[in-house]
Amino acid sequence: xxxxxxxxxxxxxxxxxxxxxxxxxxxxxxxxxxxxxxxxxxxxxxxxxxxxxxxxxxxxxxxxxxxxxxxxxxxxxxxxxxxxxxxxxxxxxxxxxxxxxxxxxxxxxxxxxxxxxxxxxxxxxxxxxxxxxxxxxxxxxxxxxxxxxxxxxxxxxxxxxxxxxxxxxxxxxxxxxxxxxxxxxxxxxxxxxxxxxxxxxxxxxxxxxxxxxxxxxxxxxxxxxxxxxxxxxxxxxxxxx
Amino acid sequence: xxxxxxxxxxxxxxxxxxxxxxxxxxxxxxxxxxxxxxxxxxxxxxxxxxxxxxxxxxxxxxxxxxxxxxxxxxxxxxxxxxxxxxxxxxxxxxxxxxxxxxxxxxxxxxxxxxxxxxxxxxxxxxxxxxxxxxxxxxxxxxxxxxxxxxxxxxxxxxxxxxxxxxxxxxxxxxxxxxxxxxxxxxxxxxxxxxxxxxxxxxxxxxxxxxxxxxxxxxxxxxxxxxxxxxxxxxxxxxxxxxxxxxxxxxxxxxxxxxxxxxxxxxxxxxxxxxxxxxxxxxxxxxxxxxxxxxxxxxxxxxxxxxxxxxxxxxxxxxxxxxxxxxxxxxxxxxxxxxxxxxx
Numbered sequence: 283x284x285x286x287x288x289x290x291x292x293x294x295x296x297x298x299x300x301x302x303x304x305x306x307x308x309x310x311x312x313x314x315x316x317x318x319x320x321x322x323x324x325x326x327x328x329x330x331x332x333x334x335x336x337x338x339x340x341x342x343x344x345x346x347x348x349x350x351x352x353x354x355x356x357x358x359x360x361x362x363x364x365x366x367x368x369x370x371x372x373x374x375x376x377x378x379x380x381x382x383x384x385x386x387x388x389x390x391x392x393x394x395x396x397x398x399x400x401x402x403x404x405x406x407x408x409x410x411x412x413x414x415x416x417x418x419x420x421x422x423x424x425x426x427x428x429x430x431x432x433x434x435x436x437x438x439x440x441x442x443x444x445x446x447x448x449x450x451x452x453x454x455x456x457x458x459x460x461x462x463x464x465x466x467x468x469x470x471x472x473x474x475x476x477x478x479x480x481x482x483x484x485x486x487x488x489x490x491x492x493x494x495x496x497x498x499x500x501x502x503x504x505x506x507x508x509x510x511x512x513x514x515x516x517x518x519x520x521x522x523x
Numbered sequence: 524x525x526x527x528x529x530x531x532x533x534x535x536x537x538x539x540x541x542x543x544x545x546x547x548x549x550x551x552x553x554x555x556x557x558x559x560x561x562x563x564x565x566x567x568x569x570x571x572x573x574x575x576x577x578x579x580x581x582x583x584x585x586x587x588x589x590x591x592x593x594x595x596x597x598x599x600x601x602x603x604x605x606x607x608x609x610x611x612x613x614x615x616x617x618x619x620x621x622x623x624x625x626x627x628x629x630x631x632x633x634x635x636x637x638x639x640x641x642x643x644x645x646x647x648x649x650x651x652x653x654x655x656x657x658x659x660x661x662x663x664x665x666x667x668x669x670x671x672x673x674x675x676x677x678x679x680x681x682x683x684x685x686x687x688x689x690x691x692x693x694x695x696x697x698x699x700x701x702x703x704x705x706x707x708x709x710x711x712x713x714x715x716x717x718x719x720x721x722x723x724x725x726x727x728x729x730x731x732x733x734x735x736x737x738x739x740x741x742x743x744x745x746x747x748x749x750x751x752x753x754x755x756x757x758x759x760x761x762x763x764x765x766x767x768x769x770x771x772x773x774x775x776x777x778x779x780x781x782x783x784x785x786x787x788x789x790x791x792x793x794x795x796x797x798x799x800x801x802x803x804x805x806x807x808x809x810x811x812x813x814x815x816x817x818x819x820x821x822x823x824x825x826x827x828x829x830x831x832x833x834x835x836x837x838x839x840x841x842x843x844x845x846x847x848x849x850x851x852x853x854x855x856x857x858x859x860x861x862x863x864x865x866x
Contacts, residue, residue, distance in 0.1 A: 286577050424747075427813070430566070430569070441630030443547070445631070520812075523812060523813050
């Protein structure tokens with residue numbers, strides 16, 4: 283890849299750790315019957331492994347075309363979730379847009395995989411990917427810049443809203459309050475997603491469904507995963523220029 | 524009752540950890556600008572992690588900024604550049620990580636003040652040791668090529684967006700909230716008037732001065748950006764003096780704009796944003812980000828961000844008057860939560 287190899291190694295380790303953590307979130311959610319955003323965590327697992335493989339090609343377990351199919355499916359899924367959010371959610375712009383960042387991140391993965399595996403770059407095999415810039419730049423570099431700027435904006439947006447996410451003990455004490463604050467901050471509330479039939483983050487959903495609000499699996503750490511992945515993806519996109 | 528008091532009392536009734544859940548407020552205009560500043564720092568950090576910055580060429584680039592400066596300024600630059608050449612990897616990692624921490628510190632509210640203060644100190648040191656004071660003492664700088672240096676604008680923004688309010692006077696725009704209207708207008712005037720002065724320096728106003736600066740930016744850029752630069756340069760060929768004078772007049776108008784009534788001030792701010800965008804695209808080639816050797820997005824986005832901080836507030840709605848609206852929003856959120864809890 284075009285960046286420093288030790289830096290790529292470090293970022294790859296961080297991505298693997300993030301993926302493992304997201305896998306543990308799913309396990310904890312099932313074992314303790316706590317809420318989490320299953321689709322987001324699942325995509326983070328796959329994304330962490332894929333990004334680690336792009337940064338350090340020798341640990342890439344799949345072909346780039348296979349990854350592209352996986353993230354194409356993820357893009358379609360989050361596109362559907364975002365569309366439903368806009369159609370069904372209450373007029374809360376942040377709640378409606380809750381899945382848009384995941385949509386863009388999945389789309390960015392498709393872009394990176396396809397731009398890096400263009401003909402002649404020798405990138406169609408496992409162990410590609412970020413070499414595109416070394417080979418003379420990716421296709422559509424402006425798209426890479428726009429996506430990188432989006433990642434930067436998303437990271438600071440999540441960072442700003444991090445204090446609004448109550449720690450788990452606050453959820454245990456007063457879940458409705460914690461959920462309302464998280465919803466007001468536009469970060470979503472995993473407990474609500476799991477408990478209610480509504481899309482996005484309507485705080486009325488659990489009340490309607492009658493399901494009790496459970497403390498979700500650490501919303502703050504979930505947001506930290508978003509930050510780490512956003513920074514790493516921004517770095518990878520800049521390398522594509 | 525203040526917004527904080529409303530929130531705190533309701534949160535206390537609900538038995539919640541107040542700090543954890545009830546103090547978050549939706550970002551106001553100043554906070555949005557602070558977050559934009561954090562975003563620029565983050566982009567800086569990511570660019571600083573690029574491969575080029577770990578090479579000796581980065582140190583050589585820093586050393587070049589010493590040229591033309593007085594010895595007292597140039598000597599520390601040369602020393603620092605040599606240090607970076609010799610220990611590029613650890614030093615550049617430190618630089619990039621500091622910028623990353625500044626970005627995250629500004630984005631995370633509990634560390635906002637510390638991060639802004641640190642960013643001022645960092646910016647001033649980089650302005651000297653990394654940018655040679657933006658070349659302002661060399662007599663060969665131009666606003667088109669990024670004078671007075673992008674990094675000093677980070678420091679200026681940190682000062683103007685400092686999270687404090689002067690109690691005595693309502694702020695006519697965001698930049699005035701921390702330092703007051705008079706001081707913030709003076710800072711604006713000094714900045715844009717100095718840009719006008721730089722555009723009239725001999726190196727800028729010579730027949731081919733602007734042409735050479737702009738056409739020189741095309742190398743290594745994608746085709747569309749190189750073509751834009753070359754076309755702009757072709758338009759200015761042999762018209763350096765006229766273009767420099769015209770640019771200086773525009774910059775003076777912008778400098779005086781914040782002293783005008785609100786409608787005219789808004790027009791001046793729009794003009795400032797347009798000029799900043801033109802400088803960024805044609806004079807700075809988007810900070811040469813596409814070449815792999817751009818250390819930051821350059822001064823264009825920062826000038827635009829600065830201009831937005833001077834956008835006149837609506838009449839009868841000074842910054843301090845926004846507090847009750849925010850209080851209502853926060854109180855509504857808390858009330859909704861209480862209703863849900865009661866169901």
